[in-house]
Amino acid sequence: MRVLVAAATGLAVAFAVVLTLTAFGTPSGGTSPKPLLTTVPAHP
Structure with missing residues (x-):
């Protein structure tokens, strides 16, 4: 019963x-x- 009371209180x-x-x-x-970059740029 305490578990049900605790769950109801949490909800x-x-x-x-x-x-x-x-x-x-x-x-x-x-x-x-x-825009966000989604790929890694190529290194020089």
């Missing part, structure tokens, strides 16, 4: 954290206009 805390982060909205930031 409730996780749900509260998600709701709190959602309430703040998306962070004000941007992405870089430069």
Whole structure:
């Protein structure tokens, strides 16, 4: 029974954290206009 209470408490805390982060909205930031390099450049 204690395991079920602990699991329910953990889920409730996780749900509260998600709701709190959602309430703040998306962070004000941007992405870089430069593309990421996916290959290693050739050595000279």
